[in-house]
Amino acid sequence: MAVSKFLDNIEEYFCVWTMAIMTVIVFIQVVMRYVFSNSLSWSEELARFIFLWLSWIGASYAVKERSHFRVEMFANMIKEKSRIYFEYMILIVWFAFSFFLAWQGTMLLIFLQETGQESAAMRIPMTWPYASVPVGCALMCLRLLVEFYKLHKNGLPAPASPAAEIME
Template sequence: MKILKWIDDNLEIYLVNFLLANIAVWVFIQVVLRYIFSYSLPWSEELVRWCFVWLIWVGISYGFKVQKHVAIDFLVNKMPQKVRLIINLIINLIILWCMIKLAILGTEQILNPIIAKQNSIVLYWPFTDTHVTMLWLYASLPVGAFLSSIRVLQNIYADIKTALVIFK
């Protein structure tokens, strides 16, 4: 249980930090190589782009975890707490449906034979001569949507627990 608790508390933050550090390091290396040595790594731009896509999807999940997504809640904040709770629950259910749908569609997309045959032109697996498949890039959608679904479910659970206390 300690491992699951650690994963629940830290997964997104460690992934976001790792991806952001990769982006910063590889962009810095690329700039130094280009402007000082007049040389560039052919694969670093694509790696940074892939890290950025993964960062977005994992960051969405983290945003749901800490409940810090941008929201226009001016009217909702003027309403009584019971109404706010019901509106929050409805919004979270809609978001959950959208994330589950995105996860399903993203999974269907990566199972598409056309996408399954695509490879990166410049990215290779280390110590091999094989191209990295585009499935790793396209997998960011279903993985991010799945992580977001879990976080939204946790928010729904917290809202229901709060509602049970308030509506007694």
């Protein structure tokens, strides 16, 4: 799937670059504060906003990597034949929740746009940091649709052994 490959690269590069930029900003802030006894007024706020974007886009990328936290105790108690339906149910509920967050995040953006709320230090519209929620959740919905398709086409993935995860 060309869309999935494009999405993989965009999310991965975005996460790497935002983490690098955030690290540099925080490092400069620490140096300014402890070496020069003067801090930048905008650096902590910008780092927080970057972290928001990193978290929500990273959550979408984590769907592809199957690295979200999972409690498999219940799934392991279900018979193998019924387990695929359990996985379908999980994906559907997860999709519904992500869609709900994307929808409500969009409603929040509309509200913030109407009120004209700005950030305290940088004076940018608060729609920019809060836009991470609907964007990340919409990307997560796309990822979940891809996972649903893979589950339908390929069946259940092979269970990963704990030793294989340690070796990676």
